[in-house]
Amino acid sequence: MSFITHVLACLFGMGSWVTICGLWVELPLIVPQIPEGWYLPSYLSSLIQMANVGPLFITLMHRFRPGLLSEATVIYFIISFGALASFLLAFFWKETVMVQGTERSVPLLLLTFFISVVDCTSSVTFLPFMMQLKPEYLTTYFVGEGLSGLVPALVALIQGVGVVHCLNVTQTFNISEASAQSRNINESESTRYVLRPHYQLPNFSVEAFFFFLTAMMVVCLVAFLLLNYHPAVARERPKSQHSISFTKSDDTVSHHTKGTSESRPMISSLSGSQKPRGLFGKGTYSWMQVIYIFVILAWANALTNSVLPSVQSYSCLPYGNKAYHWSATMAAVANPMACFIAMFYSQRSLVLMGVLTTIGTAIGAYIMSMAALSPCPLLVHDAFGTLIIVGAWIFFVLSLSYVKVIIGVILRDEGHSALVWCGAVVQLGSMLGALTMFPLVNVYNFFSSGDPCNTQCP
Template identity: 30%
Template sequence: MGFSLTLSLVDCTSSVTFLPFLDRYEPIYINAYFLGEALSSLFPALLGIAQGVGQTSCIKNETGQLVEYNSPPRFSVKAYFLALSVIMLASLLSFITLCLTRMGRKKDTKSNDSSNLKDARPVVELSTVEKTNIDLDIIENIDAMETECQMTRDEFWFSEHGIYLFLCFWTSILIIGATPSIQSFSLYPYSIEVYHHTIIACQFAYPLMSFLGVLVPSLRSRHIYILTVIGTGLFAYTFMAAKLSPCSPLVDQFTGRLLISFSWVLKYCVLYFIRVLLGNYFRRKSGHRGLFWFGVLTQIGSLIGAVVIYLLTDHLHLFRERKICVSYSC
């Protein structure tokens, strides 16, 4: 239990501490972080598939009743955790390599914190920027932070920066906090095959969106808002399917199976792509401070989403899981 608690603390605090650390590196490294974060969930899922976990079938017992039968794993739990340990060791070696070398670091590592800004700002002519090697991104960050400092609290939260912070918090509630807890309630009614195939497909969504973030590092605000509405709507549909379990919408029809699978995969793609876009935005606009708050709000949103779903499941008993070997009249 102690090891589990320690591992959980490391997992939860890594995004808060490591994201600001990446501000000293080139922009491509933030996309590499998102890709690595995605692979950290994809690899264990693939290992679980190779192990054969979750393969359930219905067999008749001595009395002739259908009961669930879980197939034995192809290799032991010890081998599974050893494989995960290799992944963690590779992560540790990669981090040590980053710390000991200057590979990929920005040429100018000065802090962009507004507390270090002086009242009198130097005037730089555009014709001399190239000669003096002044990074235009740093100038843009200074302008943005000075504007933030002049805002009141209400003005800040209704500004683009404040809205994006809220979107980071909101998407964390949906995709990290709430979504994993309703998977079985939402997908099991449509068959065990739909459940497994959909979950596997969802694990590929984050890596693909990380690659897409390299090609499309930013979008206009209106497009991000539209994507947020779409992602929220998809979450609402999957949540409704979980709430209505075991008689979810179109549960015994091919259209229903196709619709629920498509909704889950598209939800993962949309919400994770928003997170990649927001990470690129905060790195570009606020640097170290923006990435820090991006990580903090990610953890707060994840906690709130998980707690809410826990209360709905274990205390209010809002969801009912469909038994695969039981016939329902829906």
């Protein structure tokens, strides 16, 4: 295997979700300066799922107009568009617009939608492109996809995102004359000391962070160019790559060798002799097993991409700002860690897949319970409670990320179209999770955030 191809596949994978992941870790700096406040995470989850119009359009185009769009064309466009949107965020993220008499961060939300379209569309384009390379490089791609969350988190830690200190401030308030007499106070005004959160200035600005995300997208674009044209990568392609063309006037299937992805359709227009009729992919799994795999894939992505991220601040902030940052950072570490484990221990047991999904779901239920109990979850004033919530986030992401990687490896062996369906199910699960959480967070106010300095819990 070529080391340079591994590096390029990793860098290519890093561009898949780096902009959205970067936006999430930058929230503690963004939230205090916009009118939406901590409702922003649930807004972002909904916008990300609305962005599934991108993969839906691509999938429909290749279902009804196969061959009209090529993987390379779409990927070049979405990476370039993502870099442009990230660049514009640096200038417009805190601009507001009056909407029905209320200030709203319309530029931020609009640009977030654009970068979400880019990242969501990567699920149905980047993965199928990896079929161009040997199977070993798919796991490397997943490592890069995991690093798309870890790298921005580490940069945010260096930046000093959202470090808060509780400071005593003097507050003056008016009291009634009767109340003053009853308390033997001669003045109509009194003062008291209260704790107020004071956010430490970051080491560099939000604008600089968005420029960093732009640079990451440019790196992804360069990596994709080299994956297409570098001689070392060309040697790592399978010896026989065929696309299938079918003419309406004849039942003959003709094969044409393709050296690059420039004109490769993302979904083959014919299954024909490539797989047993009536079976999914190569026919390795029964339809019940295929449904089982896709249900687990949708469930795992619903939990990791939308359901739990919508309540991460509620589950962690009651334990302190450090708990929130450590849980976000270490969860980002757990994702590529799961991919590294899969590189050396690629266990494809469907039973193990179900067991790990059950474990991850149980841990997710604990995290959701702590979010529902916010601002006074279990062991809120105990260091052990902080350790548990951080550990819960780590093992939650670790278990379900391993499941997602193994499913990706399984579907890669089932063929090109199986990976396209993989990306579509990933986005479907994420969308259903977001649609479930948005009313709970924003309409019914099921979750409550506490003051980091003044919350009183028994």
